[in-house]
Structure formats: C-alpha cells, structure tokens
Amino acid sequence: MRLVASYLSVMWGGLRRLFRGPDYPPVTVRLPWRRLDVLAPGAAGLALVGVTVAxxxxxxxxRSLPALTAVVIAVLSVLPLPFLLRRPLWAWRIMFLGQLFGTFNRQHDEVWPWSPLQVVVILLVLLVVGARVDRAVLGWMALLTLIPVWIFVGPNNVGGITVLFVVVALVAEVVGRIMRSRSTLSARLAEQSEVSELEKARRTVLEERTRIAREMHDVVAHHMSMIAVQAETAPYRxxxxxxPARAEFTSMATAARQALTDMRRLLGVLRSEDGEPLVAPQPGIDDIPELVTAAxxxxxxxxxDVSGGEPPPEAVGLAAYRIVQEALANASRHAPGAAVRVEIRPWTADLSxxxxxGPPAAEPAGSAGAGHGIAGMRERVSLLGxxxxxxxxxxxxxAVAARLPYAPPPEPDAGGSGG
Incomplete structure (x- = not known):
C-alpha cells in the first residue's frame, strides 16, 4: 500500500510540474563560428515568420478559415519552437494549446487533423522536451498529447499514430537518460579533475618545502659548525x-655539535629514500651571473643588472638564486623569444x-601549467618574511618581484606592552 501511495505521489507531482512548474533550466547552444552566433537569431526569426505565413x-x-483564425492557429503552431531550449515546459503547454485549437474546422478526409507544420512541431516538442524532463512528467506529457489524437483522428489511423507517439516518447526517454548520464559523468570527471589538481598543487608545495628545508640545512649547518669551532678554539686563543668562561665556551660547543647532530637526523627524515645527499655548496647571489650566462x-x-653592495646572508642569497632560476625557466617555457631582464639590488636591510x-615572440610549445613554480617562490620568500x-x-x-629581508621580522609580543 505504501508503494502505491508513493507511486501516486510521484505521478501527482509530475502532473503539477507539467502545468505549474518550475520549468527546467535553459540549455545554451554554442555554434562553431562566432559570426553564426550573431546571425543565427535573426535568421531563425525570419524563418519562423515565413513558416507562420505559409x-x-x-x-x-x-479549411476555408477566416484570416484571423488561421493566423492565430499558425502562431500557436510555430510559437513552441523558440521555447524548446529555454523553457521546455512552456514549449509543451503552447504546443498542447495549439494542438487543441489546430483541429478547428478540420476536413473529415484528413488523416491528421492538423496542418503539416503542427504535426512536425508536435513530434519535435515531444522528442526534445521529453528528453529533458523526468519520467513522471514525460508520462503525463505523452498521455495528454495522445488524448487529442484519440478524439480527432479517424479510427482507421488512430492505432498507427498512437504507436508513433509512443515510440517518440520512448526514444525521448532513452535520449534523456543518456544525456543525464553523460552530464553526471562529466560533472564527476570535472570534480575529480579539480580534486586531482588541488592534490597535485598541495603535493608540489610540500615537495618544494622539503627541498627548501634540505637546502637551508646546509646553510644553517655551516653557521653552526663555525659556532662550534669558534667555541672550541676560544680557550686556546x-x-x-x-x-667559568672556559666552561661556558665548552657548553656552547657541545650545544652546537648536538644541534648539528639533530639537524642531520632531521635531514634524514626530509630526504626521500632514493634522494641523493647534498654534498655541493648551495648557490648564492654570486652564482646568478653564471646562471644568466647559462640561460x-x-x-x-x-x-x-646587479648593483654593488654588501653581500646578503647565505639564506637570502640562496632564495634569490632560486627565484631567478625559476623565473628564467618560466620565461623560456612560456614566453619563447622574449627579452628577459634580471635586476638585483642589495639595500641596507633587504635584497630586491x-x-x-616581455611578450612572447612565438607560441609556447607546451601548456601554461598550473603555476607551481610561483608557489615555490612564495614559499621561499615567506620563509624569510x-x-x-x-x-x-x-x-x-x-614580472616577478621579490623583497628578501636580511633579518627575520620581529615576533609580536604575546603578553602585550606594559606601562
């Protein structure tokens, strides 16, 4: 009993939507040539006017109809066509109204009690609109479209015409199911592609952070080694x-050595299993001219264009080198043939x-990419504040412009300033 009640509720909802809406969303058709997009509406309007007059x-x-009556029926016959893609339920409602009025003053020897245009429009609306609506709405649409057929078509032809309408409705159902399946599949593929792109971006950022951490290890390890050596040799010098001072220098050397050991352990965690150890010195600002020459x-x-000035800290020089390296690679990949200018300006407190x-002189050979190189630059700059x-x-x-401060920004006072 509950199943029957549910079925009746679905059918009643389909009937209400058929006559009261809401209508289905419009469908936009893109023509292959832009000029056709501009000319098509005007050409279609002229064609509809000509068909209406005919x-x-x-x-x-x-049928010996008065001119005004013939024009009204002709307009009702043509009017559903502009609504087919944008207001499908309204297209069927107008078609059904024209189907009822189209039999006015019909001849008894006519197989179809409608004009040839109306026959084509009825079948077209049933097919196109039926492919867009759900099954309950399609069932009512087919049934109500058949009622005028059973009333006005002669007994010798009603059976064949009924079969024709039923076949058109079934074809519409199959086409609609295929279209909805493809739409759902396309939406899922687009969603999956978006998720995959986000995951790729996250993975790229994480890999870049790991690479930065491994490079920074060598820079920091160098400073820690110098601290340890100076602390150990200070008592002899x-x-x-x-x-007490000797004991403090010994404690400083021990702490520096322990920090170096901990950093080596951290590097072992960051390095992948097949990653090669970093044995070469990390590049800096003095290596940028050689980088530009290689480009x-x-x-x-x-x-x-490099201005003179005090050499920046090693971490800043390394970041500047990597930024220039990535920017040159992006320029060669996405702007082939373009002139590239690299400017390095050491200031008092930061490096610019x-x-x-410039604009590319030729079409890039590959795709534009997802901009993960820019993300890596941002990671390096953010690390330095x-x-x-x-x-x-x-x-x-x-253009890529970076400001790399020599000293980290001051940390905010958690407790606030007292006074």
Whole structure:
C-alpha cells in the first residue's frame, strides 16, 4: 500500500510540474563560428515568420478559415519552437494549446487533423522536451498529447499514430537518460579533475618545502659548525680566560655539535629514500651571473643588472638564486623569444630581486601549467618574511618581484606592552 501511495505521489507531482512548474533550466547552444552566433537569431526569426505565413495560408486554402483564425492557429503552431531550449515546459503547454485549437474546422478526409507544420512541431516538442524532463512528467506529457489524437483522428489511423507517439516518447526517454548520464559523468570527471589538481598543487608545495628545508640545512649547518669551532678554539686563543668562561665556551660547543647532530637526523627524515645527499655548496647571489650566462647559451635573451653592495646572508642569497632560476625557466617555457631582464639590488636591510620578460615572440610549445613554480617562490620568500609579487606586466609580458629581508621580522609580543 505504501508503494502505491508513493507511486501516486510521484505521478501527482509530475502532473503539477507539467502545468505549474518550475520549468527546467535553459540549455545554451554554442555554434562553431562566432559570426553564426550573431546571425543565427535573426535568421531563425525570419524563418519562423515565413513558416507562420505559409501555415496561415495553408489553413485558409484547405479549411476555408477566416484570416484571423488561421493566423492565430499558425502562431500557436510555430510559437513552441523558440521555447524548446529555454523553457521546455512552456514549449509543451503552447504546443498542447495549439494542438487543441489546430483541429478547428478540420476536413473529415484528413488523416491528421492538423496542418503539416503542427504535426512536425508536435513530434519535435515531444522528442526534445521529453528528453529533458523526468519520467513522471514525460508520462503525463505523452498521455495528454495522445488524448487529442484519440478524439480527432479517424479510427482507421488512430492505432498507427498512437504507436508513433509512443515510440517518440520512448526514444525521448532513452535520449534523456543518456544525456543525464553523460552530464553526471562529466560533472564527476570535472570534480575529480579539480580534486586531482588541488592534490597535485598541495603535493608540489610540500615537495618544494622539503627541498627548501634540505637546502637551508646546509646553510644553517655551516653557521653552526663555525659556532662550534669558534667555541672550541676560544680557550686556546684566549689563555687568560677564567674557568667559568672556559666552561661556558665548552657548553656552547657541545650545544652546537648536538644541534648539528639533530639537524642531520632531521635531514634524514626530509630526504626521500632514493634522494641523493647534498654534498655541493648551495648557490648564492654570486652564482646568478653564471646562471644568466647559462640561460643565454640556452637561447634566452637574458640581461643582468646587479648593483654593488654588501653581500646578503647565505639564506637570502640562496632564495634569490632560486627565484631567478625559476623565473628564467618560466620565461623560456612560456614566453619563447622574449627579452628577459634580471635586476638585483642589495639595500641596507633587504635584497630586491626583479625578473621581467616581455611578450612572447612565438607560441609556447607546451601548456601554461598550473603555476607551481610561483608557489615555490612564495614559499621561499615567506620563509624569510619577505614579499613576492608575480603577474602580467603592462607590456604584455610577465614580472616577478621579490623583497628578501636580511633579518627575520620581529615576533609580536604575546603578553602585550606594559606601562
């Protein structure tokens, strides 16, 4: 009993929606040529006017109808067509109204009590709209469309015409099911692709962070080694040190050595199983000219402008080198043939790095990518507490500008300032 009640509720909901809505969302059709998108509405409107006039004339000639009545029936016959894609339920409602009025003053020897245009429109609306609506609405639509057939079509032809309408409705159901399945599949694929892209971006950022941490290990390890050596040799270089000072230098050396050991353990965690140990010294700002020269040998029209000044800390120089390296790689990949200018400006408290490439002289060979290189730059700059701006330039090229402070930003006072 509950199953029957549920079935009746679904059918009643389909009937209500058929006549009261809400209608189904519109469908936008993109033509392959932009000029056709502009010309198609006007051409379609002229075609509808011409078909309406021809249908009215047919009704006047074949049924001896008054001109006004023939025009009204002709308009009702054509009017569903503009609603097919944007308001499918309204297209069927207008078609059904025209189907009822289209039999006015019909001839008894007519197999179809409607004009040839109305026959085509009825079948087209039943097929196109039926493919978009759900099954309950389609059932009522097919049944109500058949009622005028059973009333006005002669007994010799009603059976065949009924079969034709039922076949069209079944085809609409199958086409609609295929369309909905493809739409659902496309939505799931798009969602999965978006998730995969997000996961790829997260993985790239994590890999870049690991790479930065491994590079920074060598920089920090160098400083810690110097601290340990200086703390160990200080008592020998200063023989008159009191015993408490000697003990403090020994404690500093022991702490530095322990920190180095802990850092090596941390590096072992960060390094992948097949990763090679970093034995070469990390590049710095002094290696950027060689980097630009290598880019020139690879065909990049690169120009370097470096201002004089105090050398920055090793971590800042390493970050500047990697930023220039990634920017040059992006320029060669996405702007082939473009001129690239690299500017390095050491200031009193920070280092300014700017890489600008002009518009590409040729089409890039590959895709534009997802911008993970920019994400890696941001990670490096953020680690130092600096700022990075990357985006299109006014001349149609692309610019990357970074400010790398020499000292980390001061930490906010958690307890607030007292007074």
């Amino acid at each position: 249908t009215a004339q047919y009704l006047i000639d074949s 200063l023989p008159d040190l009191p015993e 020139r040998r690879a065909g990049v029209r690169a120009d370097l 790095v700017r890489v600008h490439n 600096g700022e990075l701006v990357a985006g299109p330039a006014p001349d149609g090229g692309f």
